[in-house]
Amino acid sequence: MPSPQLPSHQLTVPLTGALDDPQRARDLTKMKRLATGLFLLAAAVFLVCVLVGDDAGAWVGYVRATAEASMVGALADWFAVTALFRHPMGLPIPHTAIIPRKKDQIGTSLGTFVQENFLTRRVVEERLDAVDVPGKLGAFLAAPGRAERLAGDAGAALGALSDLIADDEVQQTVSAFVDRKLRETPAAPGLARVLELAVDGDRHQEVLSAGLSGLAEFLADNRLVFRTRLGDASPSWVPDWVDDKVFDRVFELLRSFLAEVGADPEHPVRQVYDRRLRAYVHKLRTDPEAAARVEQFKAEVLEHPAVRTWSGSLWTTAKASVLTAAADPDSQLRARMVSVIRSGARLLTEDPTVRELVQREARRGAGWAVERFAGDAAELVGTTVARWDTEETSRRIELQVGRDLQWIRVNGTVVGGLAGLVIYTIAQLLS
16 A cells, blocks of 8 residues: 655655865864863863861862863753754753754744845845946846857747747647738728828929839830730731831820820829829728728639638748747847847946836835735745755754854853852852
């Protein structure tokens, strides 16, 4: 039958070696030997005084009282120090082995102490007020080669992130999103706005001029083709020279008309073109039938296989382009990222407005984080201490503070002896 599993917060875990210090252990051992040696010295002196007896002189009483009080002080402080970490002599005396018994409460109290005295909004904000956050951040970003390394890291991060993304799902999502947005967006108002901007800037006349010029070139390039078509359509009894004259006349008239319209900004054809285009813009805005025809045309375009293939390849094309640019140290993307980082570093160190903004937001963000996570940090301290092995925890704490505690034993031995001497002396003076 498998053993029951304890919740993770109840499992004891060993402490790792950050607190293991051989020098501390040696110092603690030396202090224990010193304190014990003083106790044994006092006991030996007391025993000698008892064996010598009062007949040896008045001094024996003073020495014996001093040694006796030293032993009492040494024993009392040994008991007090030992009771912190274990039961003295293994006896389950009440109110001893305090740290092993109260380990969990100590951890909870420590977490609460840290939360109430260190992880407070006021303390953190006061500390940040004394720190030049934008200056430090700007200096970090401006370090030689830092911008290039950060840009390279960002490129590597993009590559790693792309490996975690399912391309098929993203491609379908992007394609569906683009298709939905195009279908939901009315086409007539957008087309009307585009045409309106073109008309207001006389761009429509430039388009017409380019079209007329292109048509003239097309006619010139295909003159022989049109002449051949006229010959094929002309009756067989009409002489070729007649066809030539008719074709040349009509062709030159058409070319001259195109040149005339193209050269005259006030030509009637241009004016009619301008009026009709403006009327069509107005119609797109006011006539539901005209708008419906545009929407129908848009729907037909969106259903065309070429358009659907294009929308379906948006993600893969964009992803491939970005990743290729991110991986190339000489790409425009990497160069732009480096430029942005350097510009940010310069603003953080030189621009007063940016510096004030970053300092204020860092202060506000740190205060918010403390208020949001201080309780979690205190709980982390408490639960972590609760999971420590009891004996190991006691040993580690003793290793850290035990040297000073052993001095308490030494001081207790010395002070106890002096107190005993003073008390004995007063008693002799009063007797």
